[in-house]
Amino acid sequence: MNPLMVRNLTVAYHRKPVLQEVSFSVPEGKLIGIIGPNGAGKSTLLKAILRLVPAASGEVLIYGKPYKAQRKLIGYVPQRGSVDWDFPTNALDVVLMGRYGHIGWIKRPGKEDVKLALSCLEKVGMENYAHRQINQLSGGQQQRVFLARALAQDATIYFMDEPFAGVDAATEKAIISLLNELKAQGKTVLVVHHDLHTVQEYFDWVLLLNMRVIGHGPTDEVFTVENLQKTYGGRLTFLDQGKLLVKHE
Numbered sequence: 082m083n084p085l086m087v088r089n090l091t092v093a094y095h096r097k098p099v100l101q102e103v104s105f106s107v108p109e110g111k112l113i114g115i116i117g118p119n120g121a122g123k124s125t126l127l128k129a130i131l132r133l134v135p136a137a138s139g140e141v142l143i144y145g146k147p148y149k150a151q152r153k154l155i156g157y158v159p160q161r162g163s164v165d166w167d168f169p170t171n172a173l174d175v176v177l178m179g180r181y182g183h184i185g186w187i188k189r190p191g192k193e194d195v196k197l198a199l200s201c202l203e204k205v206g207m208e209n210y211a212h213r214q215i216n217q218l219s220g221g222q223q224q225r226v227f228l229a230r231a232l233a234q235d236a237t238i239y240f241m242d243e244p245f246a247g248v249d250a251a252t253e254k255a256i257i258s259l260l261n262e263l264k265a266q267g268k269t270v271l272v273v274h275h276d277l278h279t280v281q282e283y284f285d286w287v288l289l290l291n292m293r294v295i296g297h298g299p300t301d302e303v304f305t306v307e308n309l310q311k312t313y314g315g316r317l318t319f320l321d322q323g324k325l326l327v328k329h330e
């Protein structure tokens with residue numbers, strides 16, 4: 082069964098459409114890149130799938146059922162800029178929030194939950210920062226903590242909004258190897274991604290988006306010069322041998 086099926090999804094902010102009749106589905110156990118220019122509606126797509134913004138019309142099914150019935154299967158890593166980092170909490174607590182779906186909001190996390198949260202921090206190389214306030218972490222470290230929280234959720238399908246934004250090369254490597262680990266466990270990971278140079282290396286499958294779906298499918302078939310030109314319009318230039326140069330938007 083498809084982990085995610087989106088049919089005719091239309092979303093508007095103040096009556097101005099941002100996504101129009103978006104339809105696609107994704108296969109299980111793949112790393113999927115959501116690619117498109119600034120303002121294409123990539124974050125909005127994730128938020129509409131997760132019911133964080135209302136859809137004007139359309140349908141979203143996660144493993145054949147609506148979001149509400151499948152909440153426990155879903156992990157979300159929001160864009161770093163969209164989070165209030167001054168909220169007084171430490172890294173360990175942020176990761177423990179990932180466990181609330183399993184333990185319920187009323188019960189306190191037990192020893193096992195803390196142990197698991199610490200092991201997730203260790204996986205992202207942040208075990209020494211467990212008790213550090215989140216507003217005292219660097220951007221890349223905050224991103225790692227958010228990934229640890231997603232790991233603690235133990236989800237089946239993950240949605241990540243620009244996990245590589247503003248991180249250094251070492252953190253980017255750490256994140257991509259983590260994503261590959263999730264994939265090896267049979268999980269499906271959708272990632273909003275900006276850097277066209279790494280798309281072919283990172284993703285098995287892509288969704289090209291610019292208000293509408295320009296293309297979706299295996300990267301080899303869909304990530305073509307023609308489709309990219311349709312997605313980015315005149316903002317792309319191609320150098321020799323198809324090498325890409327993205328003009329700043």
Ligand SMILES: Nc1ncnc2c1ncn2[C@@H]1O[C@H](COP(=O)(O)OP(=O)(O)OP(=O)(O)O)[C@@H](O)[C@H]1O
Binds near residue numbers: 095099117126
């Ligand atoms: N809360 C909001 N209220 C009104 N308009 C919004 C809101 N959020 C986003 N938009 C508008 O919707 C469009 C799509 O935004 P969205 O953030 O989904 O794009 P994106 O593809 O994720 O962009 P980026 O690559 O810059 O992050 C943009 O024109 C944006 O200005």
